[in-house]
Amino acid sequence: MKGSDGSSARIEVEDLVVRYAGDVVAVNGVSFCVGPGEHVTLLGPSGCGKTTTLRAIAGLEPPSGGRIGIEGRTMYSARERINVPAEKRGVSMVFQSYAVWPHMSVFDNVAYGLRVRRLSAADVKKEVERALELVQMRHLADRAASKLSGGQQQRVALARAIAFSPTVVLFDEPLSNLDAKLRAEMRVELRELQSRLGITSVYVTHDQEEALAISDRVIVMNVGVIEQIGTPEQIYNRPKNRFVADFVGSANLINGRVKGTPVNGRVAFETAGGAVLEVVAPSALSGRESEIAVRTAYIGMGADAASGGNRMPGRIRQRMFHGDFVQYVVETASGAILVRQPPVTLVDEGTEVTLSLPPEFCVLLEA
């Protein structure tokens, strides 16, 4: 690590703004840091600015404002008028389209970054074989890149990205073109590779499941701004606002108003249907119209009085069997509530049930 200014972050993004021609603001003031060896994921719907942010870090998208630092070196700064070109930033990247060069062999593709760095032929060979070994592609080294399947191209792209031992690797939706089964397998491999090589990575995806599964921290983005930064558990259990609750995982959103003031981080919440629930609230203004989020997986359901607080009577309107879980639509005084239960026992449609909403998982959202 050269020129470290003392900060421990490998990647620093400060107030990043990216404007396209025609005054479209793709990224509007985004700031975050990525520590050494950390795997951070930018998550959001298409058009939220996540890919643009990643490309700005790589040096492929000229920003219009802010600062980007990599390993203590300023790569872009609007104020200091610095913009280091992509090839001088020393980061690596895996592209969504894989970008495997069709006019080269697998070996030449992987060797590219090494040859640019003028390694000796012997070293190039050694490093390429090491990289191909890591992605289990060594036997295909001499194959023409145009004769590979999608999954194989993906592996070549990955081997190429890690071959020159970069400390920072950027991933732009690398798994989105694979089928579901292969995607799940590659997720496991990718996570393993990341920790084995100790690389720092920024990963972009619109798949919330993928984001939660492979990251140390998740950054949820929407329309060019960050909605929430946190560990996968924080994002899932403590969504900050309606967007995060709705976009990540499956949650019930219940309207109502706050009653009283928070005590020990808990506050009373009266739903529009008249039920009073105990909910988690860092800070709340009494009497304010608001919304709470409850994950469908955390709601208990029993034929009569279930244990725990925040009970709510209701009637099952619909049951859907998903295999890994069963989803019930339960009609209550506060509206329809989705409940996901393990598929061990099945409750019939039309049954009267009592729901229990554990207070620690009822989260008051920021308006």
Place this chain on the structure above:
Amino acid sequence: MKLRAGWQSVVSVLLILVIGFLVLLPVLFLVEKTFNVGDPMSFPADKHGTGNLLSLFTEDFDIILNTVYVALMATVMAILIGFTVAWILTRTNVAFREQLERLMEVPYYMTPLVGALAWAVLAAPKSGFFNQAWHAVGGKGDLFDIYTLFGIAWVMALFEGTVAYVMISASMKSMDPALEESARVMGASKLRTTLTITLPLVLPGVLGATLFVFAEMLGSFAAALVLGIPGRIYVVTTSIWSTVEAFPPNYGKAAAMGLSLFLIMVAMLGGYRWIVTRGSYTTITGKAFRPRPMDMGRFAWVLFSICLLYIVLAVVLPVAALLLTSFQTFATVILSQATFTLTNYSEALSLGPVRTALMNSIFLGVCVASVGAVTMSVLVWIIYRSRAPGSALVEYLAMFPSSVPRMVFGLGLLWAWINMPGGLYGTLWLLGIAYFTVLLPLGVRTIAGVVLQIDKSLEECARVCGAGWGYQMRTVTLPLLKPGVIAAWMLLFAASVREVGASLLLMGPHSKVIGPSIVATWANSGTQLTAAMALIQTAVVMVALIILFRVTGSTRRELS
């Protein structure tokens, strides 16, 4: 990055200036001449007025009528040909479809000049092969007369029909078959589906093709020249030529005609672009579908014959007629009376001016193609890949010559360079500049087709891997671009060798080229020598195109 952005701006500003100069200067002079009613040789004009424009409607109204009449008839026929063949080849289970699709490209590579010469040999009154055969079997009078307005339109339609076919079949192929299939599933009959789904979806494509073809017809020159002059039938383009060649030449009138033609073409092509961009039904996704062909049963053979008939009329008969003529001392189809000879070819290849013209054309072709392929590659990269300011303007300028008839462009260039110091007028240099300028759209379109197919991330990935701009260009961009650049080289070469419209007015006594020489031979010497020259020219063009198909065909396989 800052440095490179600066470098890119410099290059693109330079390009804008050079291309703008080349493209706009002739038009400027055209406008200047149109309103010059004083001394025709002075620049700037000593007297301005609208007399030249007004005289078009008083003196030359019949020429305008002729032009519109020929263009309309030819467009109707060309669209009929194009639509029929496109429908047969994309929507029915006609036999040998793939082979027919290949054959359909051939008329495009025959020049209208060669086609017109061939049809003159075939269907001229009295001496035409058809009429000779008719007389031989005892027929009275002439069956055909190609030296008429209809004859001109017929030949133009035959050779523009393939353009209409390409455009219409593209819009048919880009239609998602699910759109039709869902209509069938809802219970609509074949006919109902065709009327309510297929036609409305294809209509913008057909309408676009119609406007495009009509604009091309207005500006076309060779057929009207070869077939119109014997019958003293003039359209605007041939009339410009005769006005300039006449003594004394009436430059003002020629300019007025050229300017009007140019403006009408701009309007037509504007309409075409409007239809293409506005009529963006979901059919135009850029994705090619292969719709399920309709089973036509025995009728499929009738459809096959229709396609074949077109190929026979546009390629087989013309080439056969020229071949037969070129080996005879006197053109006749009655083989018992024929005397065969090789003199025409030996004459064409040994006759001083003809040989020089052929050599000049090939030399110019190689130069224009080499300079053009390199410059236009850079141009395309600036237009589509750089963020350099003004890249949209560069694109507009590069495509501009496609809306100016070659003939008119030549006219503008003529004056522009007569007035220019340096004495380029009458030299091969001027022809080279003219070719480069009028072929800009062709080259840019060809290379752009390949550039746009190269995923941008292939280049970006090289940068992220640490490659600088030069290294990236050398190892990734240029190798991937190779087939496109080679294709552009061959097309530019072929187009240079067959050029007539712009060359005719710019050729000097010491800078003869083959296209106009063929026209001159046709006017002054025998049909037989002309046929031999036309076939030699066609052969040169064909060799280039065969190499092109070999190269691109194999690289395409490599890349797929």
